[in-house]
Amino acid sequence: MARMTLDAFAEQVAQALGHRLVTLLLYGSAARGAPLPEGAEMNTLLVSDGADEDLFSRLAVPVRAWTAAGHPAPLILTEREWRDAADAFPIEYQDIRDAHRVLAGRDPWQGITVQREHVRRQLEHELMGKLVHLRQAYAAQWRQPKRLAEVVRGTRAGFFTMLRAVLRLAGRTPPAAPDALLREAGALIGFPADNGLTDPVAYLAAVAQTAEYVNRMERTPS
DSSP: OOOOOHHHHHHHHHHHHGGGEEEEEEESGGGTTOOOOTTOOOEEEEEESOOSHHHHHHHHHHHHHHHHTTOOOOEEEEHHHHHHOTTTSHHHHHHHHHSEEEEEEOOOOTTOOOOHHHHHHHHHHHHHHHHHHHHHHHHHHTTOHHHHHHHHHHHHHHHHHHHHHHHHHTTOOOOSSHHHHHHHHHHHHTOOOTTTTOSHHHHHHHHHHHHHHHHHSOOOOO
16 A cells, blocks of 8 residues: 555545644645655644544544654644644744645634744743753763764754744744754854764754853843
8 A cells, every 4th residue: 555645644634624624734844845855754733623532533544544654643733722822832833834834724824923032931941951951861871972873863853943943033034954054053153063063062062052042132022
């Protein structure tokens, strides 16, 4: 049996949910237009009129085929949650808004606003949390280079999301390509990005410098 494609998934979800579907979005790297490695995961977000037993029953068949194709199940929010959560997840909302594609349903962004101070506050919290947990992992695995490299690989995507948020706070448009993102963020924040931050020591230093930079940013909302 052929692996489920993105278009087939969107069509099956729309048919399964009918009037209950508000929107189905593709977001992240796959929506930025950059070539993806074969077998790369595609991230989706589903906004519906509710989240109940009926919804999960309707989604069971298409989501099972989608996850069997190697992709994560969609994030699910009710329409009310989607409209009320921009202050709780401002970084994620900005990141999705900048790189998304509506697969089914309507454009969900009308009336959605993200406040600068909400972004800065979440960014400060998450960077400090990432820094503390990285130092914990480094202390446990310092003499195990392969394990440290795995830590870096496993946390880079989240750090890139934070770097995009920093650039937006600075009034800049984040580049889509990871190398260009690192160069621009590194030039702004003050860390060298020549090695692509594959070196664990350089990576930890970059996270620490980014946290310090955000802590110093002006706290007035735009």
